[in-house]
Amino acid sequence: MTSSELESQLVIGAVLFALGMIGFLTRRNLILIVLSTELMLHGVSVNLTAFGRYHGNPQGQVFTIFVLTIAACEAGLALSLILTLYQRRKSLDVYLWGNLGEDDLPVFTGGGTAQQTKPLDPNADLPHLTPAGRAPATPATKT
Amino acid sequence: MFDWLKPHDVLWLIPAAPLLACLWVVVVGHVVRRQYAHRPVILAIAFSAVLSYYLLLKVVPENFGTPVAHDEHAQEHKSSDHEHADHKEGDHKDHDQKVAVAKAKPSTAISVNVFGETERDGKVTPVPWIRIGDPQGVPTLLVLPTLRADAMTALMLVMVTTVSLLVAIFASSYMKGDPGYPRFFAAISAFVFSMCMLVLAGNFVLMFVFWEAVGLCSYLLIGFWFKKPSAAAAAKKAFVVNRIGDLGFILGIFMVWQTFDGSIDFDTIFGDPSVIARVVTMQPEILTTICVLLFIGAVGKSAQFPLHVWLPDAMEGPTPVSALIHAATMVTAGVYLVARCTPFFVHAPTAQLIVSGIGATTALIAAITALTQYDLKRVLAYSTVSQLGYMFMALGAAAAGKEFATLAVTFAMFHMFTHAFFKAVLFLSAGSVMHSMGDVIDMRRFSGLRKALPITHITFLAGALALAGFPLLSGFWSKDEILAIIFEATKHPKHGEFFKVILGVALLTSLMTAFYTFRAYFMTFWGPEKFPEEAGHHPHDAPPAMAIPLLLLGIAALVVGGATGPTHLYGNYLAQTPGLPAAHHHEPNVPMMIISSVLAIAGISLAYLCYVASPGISRNMKSGMSWMHTCSQEGLKLDAIYLRWIVKPLRLVAQISEFIDRWVIDVIVDCVGFLPGLFGAALRPIHNGFVQSYAMVMLIGLVVCLVTALRVLAGM
Numbered sequence: 048m049t050s051s052e053l054e055s056q057l058v059i060g061a062v063l064f065a066l067g068m069i070g071f072l073t074r075r076n077l078i079l080i081v082l083s084t085e086l087m088l089h090g091v092s093v094n095l096t097a098f099g100r101y102h103g104n105p106q107g108q109v110f111t112i113f114v115l116t117i118a119a120c121e122a123g124l125a126l127s128l129i130l131t132l133y134q135r136r137k138s139l140d141v142y143l144w145g146n147l148g149e150d151d152l153p154v155f156t157g158g159g160t161a162q163q164t165k166p167l168d169p170n171a172d173l174p175h176l177t178p179a180g181r182a183p184a185t186p187a188t189k190t
Numbered sequence: 191m192f193d194w195l196k197p198h199d200v201l202w203l204i205p206a207a208p209l210l211a212c213l214w215v216v217v218v219g220h221v222v223r224r225q226y227a228h229r230p231v232i233l234a235i236a237f238s239a240v241l242s243y244y245l246l247l248k249v250v251p252e253n254f255g256t257p258v259a260h261d262e263h264a265q266e267h268k269s270s271d272h273e274h275a276d277h278k279e280g281d282h283k284d285h286d287q288k289v290a291v292a293k294a295k296p297s298t299a300i301s302v303n304v305f306g307e308t309e310r311d312g313k314v315t316p317v318p319w320i321r322i323g324d325p326q327g328v329p330t331l332l333v334l335p336t337l338r339a340d341a342m343t344a345l346m347l348v349m350v351t352t353v354s355l356l357v358a359i360f361a362s363s364y365m366k367g368d369p370g371y372p373r374f375f376a377a378i379s380a381f382v383f384s385m386c387m388l389v390l391a392g393n394f395v396l397m398f399v400f401w402e403a404v405g406l407c408s409y410l411l412i413g414f415w416f417k418k419p420s421a422a423a424a425a426k427k428a429f430v431v432n433r434i435g436d437l438g439f440i441l442g443i444f445m446v447w448q449t450f451d452g453s454i455d456f457d458t459i460f461g462d463p464s465v466i467a468r469v470v471t472m473q474p475e476i477l478t479t480i481c482v483l484l485f486i487g488a489v490g491k492s493a494q495f496p497l498h499v500w501l502p503d504a505m506e507g508p509t510p511v512s513a514l515i516h517a518a519t520m521v522t523a524g525v526y527l528v529a530r531c532t533p534f535f536v537h538a539p540t541a542q543l544i545v546s547g548i549g550a551t552t553a554l555i556a557a558i559t560a561l562t563q564y565d566l567k568r569v570l571a572y573s574t575v576s577q578l579g580y581m582f583m584a585l586g587a588a589a590a591g592k593e594f595a596t597l598a599v600t601f602a603m604f605h606m607f608t609h610a611f612f613k614a615v616l617f618l619s620a621g622s623v624m625h626s627m628g629d630v631i632d633m634r635r636f637s638g639l640r641k642a643l644p645i646t647h648i649t650f651l652a653g654a655l656a657l658a659g660f661p662l663l664s665g666f667w668s669k670d671e672i673l674a675i676i677f678e679a680t681k682h683p684k685h686g687e688f689f690k691v692i693l694g695v696a697l698l699t700s701l702m703t704a705f706y707t708f709r710a711y712f713m714t715f716w717g718p719e720k721f722p723e724e725a726g727h728h729p730h731d732a733p734p735a736m737a738i739p740l741l742l743l744g745i746a747a748l749v750v751g752g753a754t755g756p757t758h759l760y761g762n763y764l765a766q767t768p769g770l771p772a773a774h775h776h777e778p779n780v781p782m783m784i785i786s787s788v789l790a791i792a793g794i795s796l797a798y799l800c801y802v803a804s805p806g807i808s809r810n811m812k813s814g815m816s817w818m819h820t821c822s823q824e825g826l827k828l829d830a831i832y833l834r835w836i837v838k839p840l841r842l843v844a845q846i847s848e849f850i851d852r853w854v855i856d857v858i859v860d861c862v863g864f865l866p867g868l869f870g871a872a873l874r875p876i877h878n879g880f881v882q883s884y885a886m887v888m889l890i891g892l893v894v895c896l897v898t899a900l901r902v903l904a905g906m
Contacts, residue, residue: 068889072882080882141881148879 056097064090077132077139081125088118198302200249201337204241204347205386207234212379219372227372228362231379235358238386239351246344254341254766301338301392301457320395323452330452336392338456341766345603346389346526349610353518354382356739360618361510363735364625374414378514381407385519389526393455394443397527401439401491404520405432411515412507424503431500435490439527442483449476460533460769470537481534481541484527485548492524492578495552499829501575502559505567509621512567517574517617518610525581525606529599532588533769539589543688546586550695553579555826557702561709562823566620566631569710570613573657576699577609583692584672590679590689596770600761601675604751605668607760612656612665612747618740619650622732623714628724633710638719643731647715649744654711656747658704659790661783664751669700670786671755674779700786704793712801 067090070083092111099107129139136143211234219227316334323330339347358378365374384403391397406429413425447454449469459465469477488494493501493516504516515521528535528545535542553576560572581602588598624631626643640647656665673696679689721729732740754760756778764770800808812819821827876887 072886072889144881145879147877149874149877152875152878 050101053097053101056100057094060090060093060097062090063087063093066090075140075142077129077141078126080141081122081129084125085118085122088114200241200245201302201339201390204238204245204351205337205383205390207237207241208379208383208386210234212376212383215372215376215379219376224372225366227375228358231375232355232358232362234379235351235355235382238382239348239355242344242347242351245339246348250339250341250344251766301336328452331447331454332452333393333395333454335396336455336457337387337390338392339390340768341763342526342529342603343389345607345760345764346522347386349522349607350382350385350389350519353610353614353743354378354385354514356743357510357514357518357614357618360513360621360736360739361508363733364510364621365508370414374411374508377407377410377414378510381411381515381520385523388523392457394446395454398436398439398443401487401523402436404515404523405429405436405491408432408504408515408520411511412504414507414511418506421506424500424506428500428504431497432490435487435497438483438486438490440487442480442487445476445480445483449473449480456530460530463533463769466533466537474537477534478538478540481531481538482544484531484534485541485545488524488527488582489548490524491527492521492582493552493575494524494548494579494582495555496828498552498556498575499832502568502571505565505571509567509617509624512571513614513617513621516571517613521574521578522606522610525578525585525602528582528585529603532595532599535585535588536592536595536771539685542586542589543685544586546583546589546689546692549579549582549584549586550692551579552576553583553699554695555828557699557706558822559826560706561702562819563706564633566623566633566710566714567617569706570616570620573616573703573707574609574613576703577605577613577657580669580672580696580699581605581609583696584675587672587675587679587689587692589685590675590682592771594675594678596765597678597761597776598675599770600764601668601671603764604755604760605672607754608656608664608668608747608751611743611750612653615649615740615743615747616653616657618736618743619646619653622646622736622740623650625736626725626729626731627722628726630722630724633713635722636720636725637713637717638715639729640715641719642721642729645731645737645740649740650711650715652744653747654707656751658707658794659700659786660794661787661790662752663748664746664755666783666786666790667751667755670779670783672696673700673782673786674776677779677782697785697789701789701793704790705797708794708797709801712797716802717805 064087067083067086067088070086071080074080074083092114095107095111095114097107099105099111132144133139208231211230214230215227219230316336318329318332319335320331320333321329323332358375361374361378365371368374381404384400384407388397388400388404391400409425409429412428413422415421416425443454446459450459450465453459466477490497501516501521505512507515535545556572556576556579560569560576563569563572584598584602584605586598588595620631623636623639623643623646626639626646627636630636652663656663659666659669673693676689676693676696680686680693682689731737800811824830876883
C-alpha cells in the first residue's frame with residue numbers, strides 16, 4: 048500500500064470527521080447533534096482502518112470494532128437522554144437548555160425562535176371522533 | 191501574734207491581698223451581690239494596712255544597724271552567698287564597709303523573690319522574669335521579680351495603705367447607687383495593688399511595670415463615668431501626658447542598665463557604695479544624664495511643669511479617686527523615685543538644680559492658678575501640684591552638699607507623708623460637700639455651709655489649716671523644714687544665688703497657698719447660707735461611713751506632723767534606708783519658723799478680709815486687673831498654649847494620616863481587590879450555558895495541546 052493511497056483514505060476520514068464536527072457545533076436539533084457525533088466516530092474509524100491496512104496489521108480493525116461498540120452504547124444513552132429532555136419541553140431544540148450559564152449573561156437564543164410548546168389545537172373544544180379501533184366512551188359502556 | 195509568719199512572707203502578702211480582691215470583684219462581684227462589692231476590697235486593704243504596720247514596726251527594724259557608723263564595731267555578718275547574680279530568700283547583710291565615700295550604715299533591706307524554685311539542698315533559685323543573653327553564664331539582662339523592703343518602703347506602704355483604706359471606706363458610701371459600683375472597687379483594688387508593688391519593687395524594670403500600672407488604674411478611675419465626654423477626654427489626657435514622662439523614665443533605665451554592667455537591681459546598685467563610686471571616678475557625667483532622665487519620669491507622674499496639665503482635668507473622676515490617686519498616692523510615686531535614686535543624685539548637682547528649679551516653677555504656677563479657680567476640686571488639684579513642687583524643691587536642695595542629701599530626702603518625704611493626710615482630708619471633705627450639694631462643686635453656687643455641714647466643716651478646716659502651714663499643725667512642721675533646708679542651701683558658695691531665688695519662690699508660694707486655701711474655705715463655709723437647687727430641701731451632712739474616715743484623717747492631718755516630725759521619729763527611721771549617706775544633725779531653724787507662721791497667718795487674714803469682712807474687694811480687684819485674672823484662671827494659658835502648639839498640629843497630622851489611610855492606601859488595596867473581579871468578568875462569558883460553545887472551547891483547547899505536543903516532538 049502506497050502512501051498516496053493512504054493519504055486519500057485519510058482524507059476521507061478527515062472529511063467525515065470535519066463534517067461531523069461542524070454538524071455537532073452548529074446544529075439545533077438534538078438528534079442531529081447525536082448523528083454528527085456518530086459521524087465523527089465513523090471518520091475516526093476510517094482513519095484507524097486505513098492505518099491498519101497501511102501497516103498490514105489487523106490492530107486498526109480490531110480497534111475499530113471497539114469504537115463501533117462504544118458508539119452503539121453511547122447512542123443508546125444519548126437517545127434516552129434526548130427522550131427525557133423532549134418529555135420536559137416537548138421540543139428537540141438545544142437552545143432551550145442554556146440555563147446553566149452565568150446569571151448576568153443573556154440566555155443564548157441564536158437568532159431563531161425556539162419552539163417551546165406545540166401550537167394550541169384550534170379545534171379542541173369541538174367534538175372529536177374516537178380513533179379507529181377503540182370503543183367509544185358511550186354512556187352504555189360506562190355502567 | 192505573728193510568730194508563724196516568716197518576715198519575708200509579709201512582703202508578698204501586702205500586694206497579694208488587693209490583687210485577690212480585684213480578681214474576686216471582677217470575676218464574681220460583678221454579677222453576684224453587686225452592691226456589696228466594697229467588702230472584699232476594704233477587707234483586703236485593711237489586711238494590707240495591718241501588715242504594713244507590722245512591717246514598719248517589727249520586720250524592717252530587725253535589719254537596722256547601729257545609727258553611728260563605727261565600722262569596727264558594726265555588725266559584720268557576711269552573707270552566706272556572695273554571688274551577686276543570685277538572690278536568696280532571707281536577709282542580706284552588708285559587707286564590711288571600708289569605702290572611702292561615706293560611712294554607710296550597715297542597715298539592710300529584706301528581699302523576697304515572688305517565684306522561686308527550691309532545689310534539693312534547700313537553696314532557692316529565683317525564677318527570672320526576663321533573662322536575655324548567655325544561657326549558661328552571666329546574662330545580659332536579668333530581671334527577677336524581687337520585692338524589696340527597707341525603711342523608705344515601709345513608710346510609703348503605711349501611708350499608701352492607710353489612706354487607701356480610709357478612702358475606700360468613704361467611697362463605699364459616696365459611690366452608693368452608682369451603676370458601675372463593682373467596677374469602681376475593682377479599679378481601686380487594682381490601683382492599691384499596683385502602688386504597693388511599685389513601692390516594693392526590687393529593681394527598676396519591675397518598678398516601671400507598676401509605674402505604668404498605676405497610670406492605667408488612674409486612667410480607668412478618672413474615666414470612670416466614661417459616658418461623659420469630658421471625663422473620657424481627661425482620662426486620655428492624663429494617660430498621654432504620663433506617657434511622655436515615661437519615655438524619659440525608660441531611657442533612664444536603659445542608661446542605668448548600660449552604666450552598671452547590665453544590672454538594674456536596687457540591691458546591686460544602691461546596696462554597695464563602691465559600685466557607684468566606681469562609676470563616679472570613671473564617668474561622672476553619666477550620672478547627671480541618668481538623673482535627668484529619671485526625673486523626667488517623675489515630672490510626668492507627679493504633675494510638674496511642663497507636664498502638670500493632666501492633674502486639674504483629672505478632677506473629672508469621682509472625688510474618692512481624686513483623694514486617693516491625685517493627692518496621696520500616685521503622684522507621690524515620682525517623689526519616691528527621686529528619693530530612691532538619691533545615691534545617684536548626690537553625685538549630680540546639676541540634676542538637683544534642675545529638680546529644684548522645676549519644683550519651684552511648678553509651685554509658683556500652680557499657686558497663681560489656684561488663686562482664681564471657682565471649682566473647689568480644682569483649687570485642691572492645683573494645690574496638690576504646688577505642694578508636689580515643694581517636695582521637689584526640697585529634694586533638689588541637696589545640691590548644697592552631700593551631707594544635706596539625707597536631710598533633703600527626709601524633709602521631702604516627710605512633707606509627702608503629711609501632705610497625703612491633709613490633702614486626702616481636704617478632698618474627702620470636698621466630696622462630702624459635693625454629696626450634700628447634689629454634685630455641685632462650683633463655689634459660686636453655694637456658701638455658708640458651716641451650720642448645715644458641721645463635721646465636714648471641721649475636717650475641711652483642719653485640712654486647710656494644715657495645708658496653709660498654721661503653726662504647730664502637720665503642714666507647718668513639714669513645710670518649715672523644707673524652707674529650712676532651702677535656706678541651708680543658700681549658703682552654698684556656688685549655687686547659693688540660685689537657691690536664694692528658690693527660697694523666695696517658696697516663701698511667696700506659701701503665702702499664696704494660705705490665701706487660696708482660705709479663700710476656698712471662706713467662700714464655701716462662711717457668708718450667707720445659699721444652697722443650689724440640686725441640693726434638695728435640706729442638705730444632710732455626711733453619713734457615718736463618710737464621716738468616720740473624714741474625722742480620722744482630720745485628726746491625722748492635725749497631729750501626725752507634730753508627732754513624727756520634731757520628735758525625729760520619722761527622720762531617724764528614714765535615715766536607716768541603705769544607700770543614704772550619714773545624716774547631718776540639724777537644729778530647727780527658729781527664724782524660718784517664725785517667718786512661715788507669719789506668712790500663713792497673713793494669708794489667712796487676707797483671705798478673711800477679701801471674702802468675709804468686705805466681699806466687694808475681690809470683685810473690684812477682678813475688674814481692675816481682668817487680664818491677670820483670666821491669665822491666672824486659665825492656668826497661665828499653658829493649656830491654651832499646649833492646645834495651639836502641640837495638640838492642634840498633632841491632630842492635623844492625625845487627620846492627614848487618616849485622609850491618606852482612607853483615600854490613598856485603602857483605594858490601592860481596593861484596586862488590588864478589584865483585579866480578580868475584572869479578570870473573572872473577562873472570562874465569564876465563556877460560561878454561557880450553551881453546550882455547543884463548551885464543545886467549541888474544548889476543541890480549541892485540544893487543538894492547542896496537540897499542536898504544542900507535535901511541535902515539541904518535532905523539535906526533539
